[in-house]
Amino acid sequence: MFNKPLIALSIALALSGCATPPAVQHQPFSLTVAHINDTHSNFDPVKSSFKADGTRVYNEFGGYPRLQTMAKEYKNEAKQEDQSLLFLHGGDAWQGSAYFKLNHGAMNADMLSKMGLDAMALGNHEFDLNNKKLNAFISSVNFPVLAANIDTSQDAALKNQTNLRPYQVFAFDGNKKTIVKDINQLPKDKNIVAVFGLALDNMPNIAPNTGDVKFNDMVKTAQATVDMLQSKGIDNIIALTHIGNAVDLDVASKVNGIDLIVGGHSHTLLGDFTDLGLNNNGIYAQMVKNPDGKSETCVVQAGEYAQAIGRVNVSFDAKGDVTQCVGHNTLLSNDEFYHHADRSKKDKFSPVETIRVEQFIDNHEKITIADEDVLLRQRIDSKYKPAVDKAYGKTIAQVPLEIKHERRPGDRGSDNHGSDVAPLIAEGQYYWANEPQVQKVTGMKVDFSLIGAGGIRTNIEAGQYREGNISLELLPFSNFMSVVPVKGAVIKQLLQQTVTATLPEGSHAGKFPYGGHIRYNFTETVAHKAGKLSNVEVMTGTEQHPVWTPIQDNKTYNVAINNYNATGNDGWTPLYQAQKNHSGRVDLAYVDGKLTGFKVNNIEKVGDKYQVNYQGAAPNCKAANTICNTDAQAFIDYVAQDRQQLVPLTYSVVTFDRITNK
Incomplete structure (x- = not known):
């Protein structure tokens, strides 16, 4: 009986004449x-x-x-x-x-x-x-x-x-x-x-x-x-x-x-x-x-x-x-x-x-x-902790000071720039996607990267930082990286919609967007309901010598994003809409130890789900010879190769100005 939808059950009760409450005497409780x-x-x-x-x-x-x-x-x-x-x-x-x-x-x-x-x-x-x-x-x-x-x-x-x-x-x-x-x-x-x-x-x-x-x-x-x-x-x-x-x-x-x-x-x-x-x-x-x-x-x-x-x-x-x-x-x-x-x-x-x-x-x-x-502590330490400690792998960086993650800027004492972790990960995924061996597979130079705040599960704690801190904790979802060609106007629509969706108090802020080599401002205009996107800019040059250029609506940009958001999930709907008819997207996973590209034909909506249709075979993440967590591996490679002293970026990617009165 428990699998029967209750809407139907309630209607059935009403039609059978059982919907009138019986006379029951209650006591204060x-x-x-x-x-x-x-x-x-x-x-x-x-x-x-x-x-x-x-x-x-x-x-x-x-x-x-x-x-x-x-x-x-x-x-x-x-x-x-x-x-x-x-x-x-x-x-x-x-x-x-x-x-x-x-x-x-x-x-x-x-x-x-x-x-x-x-x-x-x-x-x-x-x-x-x-x-x-x-x-x-x-x-x-x-x-x-x-x-x-x-x-x-x-x-x-x-x-x-x-x-x-x-x-x-x-x-x-x-x-x-x-x-x-x-x-x-x-x-x-x-x-x-x-x-x-x-x-x-x-x-x-x-x-x-x-x-x-x-x-x-x-x-x-x-x-x-x-x-x-x-x-x-x-x-x-x-x-x-x-x-x-x-x-x-x-x-x-x-x-x-x-x-x-x-x-x-x-x-x-x-x-x-x-x-x-x-x-x-x-x-x-x-x-x-x-x-x-x-x-x-x-x-x-x-x-x-x-x-x-x-x-x-x-x-x-x-x-x-x-x-x-x-x-x-x-x-x-x-x-x-x-x-x-x-x-x-x-x-x-x-x-x-x-x-x-x-x-x-x-x-x-x-x-x-x-x-x-x-x-309970004894059971955790004896039954589960030894294997976890062993799984963390080698040290790849030192973290001088804790780096904080916050989904929505301004929450829990954060400033209007929000997370310091999300931009760092996005920067790492940008870096990885532009590595020669990755570009060889995708055939694309990436212009910037985007990441949803909800995919990031921890702060980066001070001290030694190991591979497992990333793959087991920080980015645990085993998503693979995607490179998606998309118009600048779509990116602006995406930023406007996802940030607006996080404005109500108590809203799910996991969809809040951060980026690498891109920045934007968002100003709340109606408390908890509406706001205005401005100053969306793409960075060229380096972190030390950046050059910022306004995003162009009609220009196509190659964007590094994990496959979950690249498909339009969690309110990133403009990316689905942009790929309904055709997509130049390439998804990336390791097959038999070799980085492999999977070309996407389009995305269609089947029922309530988004279905990615590939030009050939889809990545089989359940196969023993396939490793799909390239979102985590991208950041591991970046940290190990380019950021052994793990500190926040020197530039802010989000400036989020809210109406302070509640």
Whole structure:
């Protein structure tokens, strides 16, 4: 029954006369929800920093063992208070670290199953491998993966998967929690909560490996699901989503009856963290009026990379409406603090300085020092870490100071130029694409390169830099490089559309474009809605002696881009449109150790997906003799050959001026 689309199910219920809610007596009810999202295989802590009373403190945040510690603490508190509690994951557990590259979904299944989750949303990165491996992951975990707006009935790998469900229903008697297996027979003496999932309805444009899974409209499915659940007498309803905070707010404004949305996808650490030297990313537990003008929906999300955990307390009245929704995200810090990002012994805080930082943290509700769960840390270190350490390969550079990546300029304390990592990678891919041996294969001299911010998964940390830091962490998606001839007007359209799409607060900023040997300005003209592109210029000469020339609309430029964006995925639609009828693009992969070009004829849209049609054979990235991660290899070669002292570029590629008032 779980594979049947819920829109059809709701209609069937209505036609059979079962859509009228039965008379059910509810009691006022309080529920605590602990939540995480976009953990992206960050089993180990993330090197980071914050400010304590104005002093910059370099530390580490999170990792799965710290999440486990806090989740256990929340559960213990709830047990002592006889409080009902759910622990939810907003999707995108997959991808993002060397652990995932080596273990695929198996390590996530192992770790997450030890954390006592009640449910997880289906994220776009859960489709990064193939549906057979996704199916194995879903079969291995001890909690359901939820998505109400998908139909797996035609997908060979997923059609019989019973742990991929539209919803899960729980019955609470104080802290005691049971799963309701038959919603037609609800316990009469317990508080009932339904959690349903929402996945992106444009998933095939973001995650091309979705097989034959069909994705249905989010808003229509959400309302149909709520109506169906209410028809069964369930009024306490949570949507567990992986669609981004901006879309969560939109869904809340268009759907009646959702009490709480627990989100993911946009990596939004909701709340005001400015007193920690971080951003105000929007209201945590924001209440959004539903279209009926009566009910409201509370919306939460907990950041990224297992650095924080959210906890929200929701109070329901006897009708199932939310009367109160309060909580916050908490960043989980270690207890070793440094003055500089390289974290050398001489830079470690003195005992007196450490005490001051600890006192600051003790008085701040949005950051805490959390010990790592011993058992989870031991399992990571004994079962998985040795192979990861071995896989990193040789050292290719030294990094004097940490180089920061930020998807959207201005976020998390970055300036209006944003990421220092993205332009460096784009420069490296430009450099590689113009190597004589690469030009010999493509027959093209590259004019500039472009890269989407979402394909970059880490900062570049100070210290020794190894090959695996790039191929396993920084650029882990195994994309291959493409060289695409395209008009200047198309590039301008691409920049305008992709930047505009990232303007709304809480939007998914992975599509934000950076480049190498190209720069542009973007000025926001209507807050969170519109802006103007200007000064798009292409660089000739060298980094030390650049010459900038305005891009010409009718001139054809050869652009180095990874194949994912070159095909038009993740909102880079103008590149698809430019290649619909004909493409001069060449894709690059290693076959039997030799760099090989694959000429593209055109791109067509098949259903919701973009299909690349080649003049001959397509690159077979599953073959043992084929290596496709030329996006990472390009940057490895550049760093090893030309930038052994790895420092940011001397020029800025993006100047992004936003309206500051929110």
